[in-house]
Each structure stands twice: as C-alpha cells, then as structure tokens.
Amino acid sequence: MKQTFWGFILIVSMLLGKVWAAETIWFGNSAATRVLYINSALDLASFEPILNEFVAQYPYIKVAYRDVNTLDLYHLTVKEHNKPQASLVISSAMDLHLKLVNDGYAQSYQSSFTDRLPDSFKWRNQLFAFSLEPIVMLVNKKAFPGDMPEDRQSLLQTIRQNEKTMTKRIGTYDIRQSGVGYLLASQDARQADVTWGRLLEAFGSHDVQTYCCTHDIIDDVASGKLVLGYNLLGSYASQRAQEDDRLKMILPKDYTLMLMRAALIPKGAPNAEDAGVFLDFLLSDNSQKMMQDQGLLFPIWPDLNSQNDPYVVNAPGPTGVIELDQQLLVGRDYAKQKRFIRNWEMALEISDED
Amino acid sequence: MWQKSLNHQNLSEEEEQSALRKAPSLRFRFILAGFLVISIIAGLAINLIFDYSQKLADLSYDRLLRSALLQMDENVGLMRNEVSIDIPWSAFATLAQADEDRVFYKVESLEQGFITGYQDLNSEPPQPPVLDQMQFYNQEYSGEMVRFAWIQRHLTDPETAQTVRIVLGQTRLSREAMASSITHKAVEVVVFIALVAITLIIIGSHLVLRPLHRIERALEERTMGDLTPIEINTPKETHHLKVAINHFMARLQTNLEQLENYTADAAHQLRTPLASLKALAENARDINSVDQHSTDLACSDRQHQALDNIVKQCDALSQTVTLLLNQAVVSHRLQTHRLEPIDILPPIKASCREQAVTALHKGVRLSFDCDLKETMILGDAFSIQQMMQNLIENAVRYSSSDEQYDTEVIVQLSEFERFYRIQVVDYGDGIPDLEKERVFERFYRGRYDIAGSGVGLAMVKDIVDHHSARIEIVDTEPKGTTFQVDFAKFRYNEGVL
Structure with missing residues (x-):
C-alpha cells in the first residue's frame, strides 16, 4: 500500500536522486485522435516492430511510449495511482506488477483473447502475461577462460580456477535498482539456496559489477569488459547473440528460470478501452508469431515449426517458471526484502554508507 | 310435496359452459x-442452502x-532482541490455492510496533484478544x-519478551465462488424436486378426481326412471358420496x-263416487222415458229424489276430495317438517269442534x-x-243409531307417567278381533254398507308411526270400539329438537 511503501519510496528517491523522467516516443499518425500511453520496461529494440504493427493496424490510435526501469515503473504507477497517466503498464518485474494488482492499483479487463489465456498466465483478469522467456548467462566467447559454463556449478569452478581473469569481469543486476534483478535474485535464492549463497560469495570476492539495465551488461560483455553476464533476460540476450558472433547465450543446465512479461491497466487509467485493444493485439496469434519470427520476444505459444528456432526454449535442464500468483508477494515482503538486500550488500561488500 | 327450484329451467349448453367456467375448480x-406449500418449502430449503x-x-x-x-x-x-519474520514461500503457496484472491497481512509487535506487511491494516480483532x-x-x-485470520503470541528469550500479532487476510472471491x-x-x-412434486x-x-368423474358419468348416463343404486367400485374417499347419492x-x-x-x-277414491254419480244422473235422465205411464206428480217426485241423491253424492265426493287434499298436505308435512314441541290439546279440541256439528246431523x-x-309432546x-x-269421523260413522244406548262418541285425554293417552270411544257394533289387524290397511273397509274411503285409518297409522306413537284398538264395554293413541311426553331437559 501507499503508506507501507512510502518510506521505501522516499529512500529510493533520495538514494537514486532520480526524477521520473523518461522520454516519450510517439508511434503512429500524429493526426490520430485516440492516444494510448504505455509505460513499459521493455526495450524498444524488442518492442518497436510490434508497436509499429499496432499503429498500422489501428491508424486512429497513436501510441505514446515511455521506457521506464522496472523498479521506477512500480513507484511511478503507485505515485500516479490517483490520476494515472499511462493506459497500460508493461513490466518484466512480475512480482512488482502482481503487488500492484494485489494492492488494488489495476482494473479488470476481459476479452476473448484474455479468456483463452491459461490461468497460470493471468491473475484476477487484471494482470496478463504475454511472453515467457528464459533467464540466461551471456558469455564473451573469446574472453571466457576455459570451457563454456554449463551451469552454475561449472561457473563457480571456472571462477575459482581463473580468479584473476574473472575478477571484476562478471556483471549482473544491482538488485537495489532493478526490479527484475531483485526478482531473479530472490527466485535464485528460493530455487537453490546453497548454490545462490556460494555464487553470491564468489561474486563478492571477485568484485562483481552491478548494473541497472540489461543492455549495459550485454554491451560490456560484447566489448570484452566483462566475460560473463549473469541472470540476463533471454529475449535481449538472444537478440544480441544472434547479431554478434562474440556472444554466446547459455541456459543453465541445473535449472533455467522462466520469466513472464506482464501488462496491467491501472485503475482509473485514461483510454482504458484502447489499452484493452492493445492487450488483445499483444495476445493475438499475429503478434505472438511476430515476436518469434522477428526474434523480438519469447511468445507464450511458440510455433514449434517456425524457422526461428532459438525462440523456442530448449532448456538443457529443468525449467523453473516463476509462477504468476500470490507467492510473488513473499519475495516483496518488506522485512524479507530489507534482509535480502542487506545480505546481498554484505556479500558483495558494497554498502550505501561507502 | 317437495322443495323445488323456483324457476326450474333447462340451461342451454352455452350457459352451462359459462357456469362451468365461473365455477371454482377443486383441482x-x-x-x-x-x-404454494412446495414453493414455501423450496424457498426455505434454498435459504438454508445459502446459509450453509x-x-x-x-x-x-x-x-x-x-x-x-x-x-x-x-x-x-527473536534476533538480537528484535522480532523478525521470514515468511516462507509455502505459506503463500497455500493461499495461492484460492487463485484469484488478494492477500493482505501485517506483522507487528506490541512493544516494537510495525514489523512487516500492510501498515494501515487494522490489527484489532473484533473479539477480545486471547x-x-x-x-x-x-x-x-x-x-x-x-x-x-488473527493470532497473537508471546516471544521470550532471556533478555526480552515481546507480544507478536499476525493478521493474515484474503479476499472472498474463491469463497463466494465455492x-x-x-x-x-x-x-x-431443489427446483428439480419441486417441479417433479x-x-x-x-x-x-x-387421478384423485377420477372417481368423481366416474360417478358423474354414471349419473349422466342413466335412463330417466333409473333409481337403482350406483354400483361402481369407488375408493373409500368417494364411497360416502356414492352412499349419499x-x-x-x-x-x-x-317419495x-x-x-x-x-x-x-x-x-280409486274418485272413481267410485263418479261412477255412482253417473249412474244416478242416468237414472234421473231416464225417469221420464222409462215410466211414461206414471203420473206427472209421481214422476216429478221421483225426479226430485234422484236429484237429491246426486247432491248427496256430490257432497260425499267433495268430502273425499277434501280428505285427499288433507292427506296430501299431511304426507308433505310429515316429510318436510321437523317435529317440534307442541301442546297436544288445541289440535284435539279443534277437531272436536269441527266434527261436533257433523256428528249431531x-x-x-x-x-x-x-x-x-x-x-x-314432540309433534306436528x-x-x-x-x-x-x-x-272421530270414523267413530261417528260406525256408531250405531241403536236406541238402547246413547249414541255418543267420547274423546278422552289422560296422563300417564311417560305418555299421554288419547282415547276415541264409540258404542257402535265394534270390530271383530280378526279385522282389528287389517283396519289400517289401505282401502280396507270393514263394512261396505257404511260410506267410507278406506284411506282415513291408513293415514292415521302413518301419522302415528311418524310420531313414534302407539295405536291400539280395544273393545268398548258393553259394545263398540275404542281407538287409543299414546304419545310420549316431551321432556324439556332432554332438549331434543
């Protein structure tokens, strides 16, 4: 609730000194009368073709797109809850999105498209997932010492064996800044607590680099500044790995987390009608196919016969789908979150006071 | 004779149809x-089901x-003297079984204050905390x-003691759905059962009303003069109706x-006097033609006598007709009027008065x-x-005009313990014992030389029977007949009406 997180918001705002500033990018005919505001934590590289296709199909709607970091997106939505600016909010931080719905910031929407969505991909008819992607490791083939790591164990081994090479050359999310980063870390801790502990310890002792955003990590891996990026979103990594020979995407063999990207319509949102239209469009076969064919996102219903095979998840080991239900609230429990972040900071030997 | 509808008329088919339509239906x-009963029961059941x-x-x-x-x-x-909670994932996995329900919770310590969850949640339970x-x-x-769900408990370790309160809630969607x-x-x-019922x-x-229809049909299909009992098998419930019919x-x-x-x-009564009337009239007509030689005077004398006979016969006929009428009225009264408490004296006196003159003649x-x-007594x-x-008429008629005895008829009324006795005493020739049994038979006449209808005593017997009285014929001393009728006394305390 607002009050509950008010303090947290303040702290975060002060820490980051960040203003809710995001560039608005327009799509569609400027003469279009209907405006659809989308706040999203989706990189335009992956989303732009879909938006273009949408405005082509619905020429009377123009889309105002704002790219916002997952954590900021959450706070922005809470902050604007009295008079939301966005008609649709899209995020990969499933837990924060679910919390928004649980705390009553979203409104219901129902259509034939949402109805055919399996129950595990929606919640309360207020939160709808439209993609399911693996969480991967991205490796710089040349810079990486020894064999490519298959799973977290072999990664640990590589780190131990190549301490010098690995120091300061592993990148992952700053869980304090990235909503999705926190989600993935907490899910790692939940899936395999011991492995996570060792990994965190190894990261700490080898000065892991923390980032706010996926693309910065990928850029640094590509340039060779980093040899490995840990817990990256599959869609971005896959897209870059296909274009860039230097990069290799690895789905960890011990377990591969599967993450959904989800959308919600804020309560009291302007032009909720077109938000629904856009949601239906995202869930349509056409868009789902487009995500796969053009290598944009991992669709919920991948076409198994499609040419673009990498977008069908073929995990070498078990997959751990992060379930879109009330359990996500546990990870965002105030006390648990505080403790988890403090442990993370202690392990990585970084502290706000420094 | 009977009670009849005032304007007896045959209803046309249409009128009958409309009467049928207007009539309330038993079915x-x-x-x-x-x-109604089933609806009420179903309503109650549904109400209970809602609650349940x-x-x-x-x-x-x-x-x-x-x-x-x-x-x-x-x-x-407790961790370093502070309450800490590490919510297990499984707790919320349990709650996720109510898949659409939002979850709210709050953990607080009475000493330390808010620990985690939703701070603005009211954690005061409705009942006093235990x-x-x-x-x-x-x-x-x-x-x-x-x-x-609400719980509160103490946490103690050697250095501190705290009271922790946990409130956990979920919305009611799944409950309502279930x-x-x-x-x-x-x-x-319930609705199905009600419909079946x-x-x-x-x-x-x-089915229940079918026997009624059967009786109805049986009655409708009867021929005009058929008064034999209905003999169709009917269930117990319509048996009484059948019996009543x-x-x-x-x-x-x-009747x-x-x-x-x-x-x-x-x-019968009218035929005899009419025949004799006819004979007398023929006689009177033929007086002239038969006896042409006789003198005019003698002729007119005989004619006068014949006419006199006709007049007498007419009187007798008129008397008979009156008797028949009275009989008709009595018979009707007996069938239609209830007996009521009356004083027996006035009717006796009245009939005595009426007959006195005729007797004197x-x-x-x-x-x-x-x-x-x-x-x-109880009577009519x-x-x-x-x-x-x-x-009395009977007594007068059979009184001989013997000079040896007073020709008189005595009517007496005397009281006994339980009844009143009426005696009509004459001094005629009396009735032989053999005939005493038969005098009450219809058209029985003791002596054909004395005019009488043979109906009067039969009527007397009817009336006596109807009053549950007793009639007896005894001989008068030295000769003659006494009719005695005993009527039971009316007792007020019995209150029979």
Whole structure:
C-alpha cells in the first residue's frame, strides 16, 4: 500500500536522486485522435516492430511510449495511482506488477483473447502475461577462460580456477535498482539456496559489477569488459547473440528460470478501452508469431515449426517458471526484502554508507 | 310435496359452459395449495442452502488461511532482541490455492510496533484478544471484503519478551465462488424436486378426481326412471358420496312410490263416487222415458229424489276430495317438517269442534273429556288434528243409531307417567278381533254398507308411526270400539329438537 511503501519510496528517491523522467516516443499518425500511453520496461529494440504493427493496424490510435526501469515503473504507477497517466503498464518485474494488482492499483479487463489465456498466465483478469522467456548467462566467447559454463556449478569452478581473469569481469543486476534483478535474485535464492549463497560469495570476492539495465551488461560483455553476464533476460540476450558472433547465450543446465512479461491497466487509467485493444493485439496469434519470427520476444505459444528456432526454449535442464500468483508477494515482503538486500550488500561488500 | 327450484329451467349448453367456467375448480385449488406449500418449502430449503454453503466455503478456506498463518507464525523469531519474520514461500503457496484472491497481512509487535506487511491494516480483532487463540473475521480492506485470520503470541528469550500479532487476510472471491457453486447445484436439485412434486400433484389431482368423474358419468348416463343404486367400485374417499347419492335416490324412490300410491288412492277414491254419480244422473235422465205411464206428480217426485241423491253424492265426493287434499298436505308435512314441541290439546279440541256439528246431523253426541292443563309432546299440530279428525269421523260413522244406548262418541285425554293417552270411544257394533289387524290397511273397509274411503285409518297409522306413537284398538264395554293413541311426553331437559 501507499503508506507501507512510502518510506521505501522516499529512500529510493533520495538514494537514486532520480526524477521520473523518461522520454516519450510517439508511434503512429500524429493526426490520430485516440492516444494510448504505455509505460513499459521493455526495450524498444524488442518492442518497436510490434508497436509499429499496432499503429498500422489501428491508424486512429497513436501510441505514446515511455521506457521506464522496472523498479521506477512500480513507484511511478503507485505515485500516479490517483490520476494515472499511462493506459497500460508493461513490466518484466512480475512480482512488482502482481503487488500492484494485489494492492488494488489495476482494473479488470476481459476479452476473448484474455479468456483463452491459461490461468497460470493471468491473475484476477487484471494482470496478463504475454511472453515467457528464459533467464540466461551471456558469455564473451573469446574472453571466457576455459570451457563454456554449463551451469552454475561449472561457473563457480571456472571462477575459482581463473580468479584473476574473472575478477571484476562478471556483471549482473544491482538488485537495489532493478526490479527484475531483485526478482531473479530472490527466485535464485528460493530455487537453490546453497548454490545462490556460494555464487553470491564468489561474486563478492571477485568484485562483481552491478548494473541497472540489461543492455549495459550485454554491451560490456560484447566489448570484452566483462566475460560473463549473469541472470540476463533471454529475449535481449538472444537478440544480441544472434547479431554478434562474440556472444554466446547459455541456459543453465541445473535449472533455467522462466520469466513472464506482464501488462496491467491501472485503475482509473485514461483510454482504458484502447489499452484493452492493445492487450488483445499483444495476445493475438499475429503478434505472438511476430515476436518469434522477428526474434523480438519469447511468445507464450511458440510455433514449434517456425524457422526461428532459438525462440523456442530448449532448456538443457529443468525449467523453473516463476509462477504468476500470490507467492510473488513473499519475495516483496518488506522485512524479507530489507534482509535480502542487506545480505546481498554484505556479500558483495558494497554498502550505501561507502 | 317437495322443495323445488323456483324457476326450474333447462340451461342451454352455452350457459352451462359459462357456469362451468365461473365455477371454482377443486383441482385448481388442490394444485394451487400444493404449489404454494412446495414453493414455501423450496424457498426455505434454498435459504438454508445459502446459509450453509457460505459456512461450508468459509470452513474450507479458513483451513487454508489457518495453515498459512501457522506457517508464518512458525517463522517468527527473536534476533538480537528484535522480532523478525521470514515468511516462507509455502505459506503463500497455500493461499495461492484460492487463485484469484488478494492477500493482505501485517506483522507487528506490541512493544516494537510495525514489523512487516500492510501498515494501515487494522490489527484489532473484533473479539477480545486471547493469546494463541486464532480468530477469523470479515473486514473491509482496500475496497473489498476480506477474511482475516488473527493470532497473537508471546516471544521470550532471556533478555526480552515481546507480544507478536499476525493478521493474515484474503479476499472472498474463491469463497463466494465455492458457495455459489454449491448453492447453484443445490438450488438446481431443489427446483428439480419441486417441479417433479408439482407435476406429481397435477397428475395426482387428476387421478384423485377420477372417481368423481366416474360417478358423474354414471349419473349422466342413466335412463330417466333409473333409481337403482350406483354400483361402481369407488375408493373409500368417494364411497360416502356414492352412499349419499344412493340414499338420496332411495328417498326419491320412496317419495315417488308415495306419490304413486297417492295417485292410485286418488283415482280409486274418485272413481267410485263418479261412477255412482253417473249412474244416478242416468237414472234421473231416464225417469221420464222409462215410466211414461206414471203420473206427472209421481214422476216429478221421483225426479226430485234422484236429484237429491246426486247432491248427496256430490257432497260425499267433495268430502273425499277434501280428505285427499288433507292427506296430501299431511304426507308433505310429515316429510318436510321437523317435529317440534307442541301442546297436544288445541289440535284435539279443534277437531272436536269441527266434527261436533257433523256428528249431531247424524244423531251422534260428541263429547270431549279432559282436565289436563299442559300436555306437551314432540309433534306436528296439523297432522295430529288430521289424525283426530279421521278417528272421530270414523267413530261417528260406525256408531250405531241403536236406541238402547246413547249414541255418543267420547274423546278422552289422560296422563300417564311417560305418555299421554288419547282415547276415541264409540258404542257402535265394534270390530271383530280378526279385522282389528287389517283396519289400517289401505282401502280396507270393514263394512261396505257404511260410506267410507278406506284411506282415513291408513293415514292415521302413518301419522302415528311418524310420531313414534302407539295405536291400539280395544273393545268398548258393553259394545263398540275404542281407538287409543299414546304419545310420549316431551321432556324439556332432554332438549331434543
């Protein structure tokens, strides 16, 4: 609730000194009368073709797109809850999105498209997932010492064996800044607590680099500044790995987390009608196919016969789908979150006071 | 003779149809009553089901809530003198079984304050807090009705003691869905049963009323003169109706028989005097033609005599007709009037007065002998008067005009312990013992030399029988006949009416 997180918001705002500033990018005919505001934590590289296709199909709607970091997106939505600016909010931080719905910031929407969505991909008819992607490791083939790591164990081994090479050359999310980063870390801790502990310890002792955003990590891996990026979103990594020979995407063999990207319509949102239209469009076969064919996102219903095979998840080991239900609230429990972040900071030997 | 409809008319078919339409329907009432009763029962059942399904849903989902709360509670501990909680994932996985329900919770310590969860959640339970005792209650939160589980307990370690309070709630969507699905199913069953019951009632009403239709048909299909009892098999419930109809028809038959008797009586009574009247008239007509040689004077004398005879015969005929009329009235009264308490004296006196003159014409002295003041019996005054008239007439008729004895008829009324006795005493020739049995038979006449109808005493017997009285013929000393009739006294205390 607002009050509950008010303090947290303040702290975060002060820490980051960040203003809710995001560039608005327009799509569609400027003469279009209907405006659809989308706040999203989706990189335009992956989303732009879909938006273009949408405005082509619905020429009377123009889309105002704002790219916002997952954590900021959450706070922005809470902050604007009295008079939301966005008609649709899209995020990969499933837990924060679910919390928004649980705390009553979203409104219901129902259509034939949402109805055919399996129950595990929606919640309360207020939160709808439209993609399911693996969480991967991205490796710089040349810079990486020894064999490519298959799973977290072999990664640990590589780190131990190549301490010098690995120091300061592993990148992952700053869980304090990235909503999705926190989600993935907490899910790692939940899936395999011991492995996570060792990994965190190894990261700490080898000065892991923390980032706010996926693309910065990928850029640094590509340039060779980093040899490995840990817990990256599959869609971005896959897209870059296909274009860039230097990069290799690895789905960890011990377990591969599967993450959904989800959308919600804020309560009291302007032009909720077109938000629904856009949601239906995202869930349509056409868009789902487009995500796969053009290598944009991992669709919920991948076409198994499609040419673009990498977008069908073929995990070498078990997959751990992060379930879109009330359990996500546990990870965002105030006390648990505080403790988890403090442990993370202690392990990585970084502290706000420094 | 009978009570009849005032304007007896045959209804046309159309009128009958419209009367049928307007008439209240037994079947409709039956079905309506059944329908109402079943609706009320079904309504009550549905009401109960609503209540019950709500309770059932709460019961099952409260188990989830309890389990989740206990899992949370288990993970509360003291760390460096501060309460800490590490909510297990499984607690919320339990709650996620109510897949659409939002979850709210709050953990606080009375000493330390808010620990985690939703800070603005009201953690005061509706009932006074008891340690370690879980409470469940509904409370609105975040715009929705939420089911809360509440628990409070002490945490102690050597250095500190704290009271921790955990509130965990989930919205009621799944509960409502479960309750409504139970209700839906149960209501379906109830409605189905109700419909079946109503259908059975409709069919049953048809079956139940079928014997009535059968009786109705049996009556409709009868030939005009058929008064034999209905002999169709009917169930117990319509048996009485059948019996009543049969009794009614039996009564009707008696009435008809009496009517027939009466008609036969009347024909019989009228035929003889008419025949003799005709003979006398022919006689008078033929006086001239037969006896042309006789003198005119003699002729007119005989003619006069013949005419005199005709007049006498006419008188007799008129008397007979009056008698027949009276008989008709008496017979009607006996059938239609109830007996009521009356004083027996006035009708006796009245008939004595009426007969006194006629008796004198015949040279008979009629006397009435009674010193009673009140003589109440249960009876019909008119009938008793007729009875007396007949008895007196009879006595006068059979009184001999013997000079040796006074030709007189005495009417006496005397009181006994339980009854009043009326005696009509004559000093005629008396009735032989053999005939005493037969005098009450219709058309029986003791002596054909004396004019009489042969009907009067039969009527007397009818009246006596109708009053449950007793009639006896005894001989008068030294000669003659005494008719004595005993009427039971009317007793007020019996109050029979």
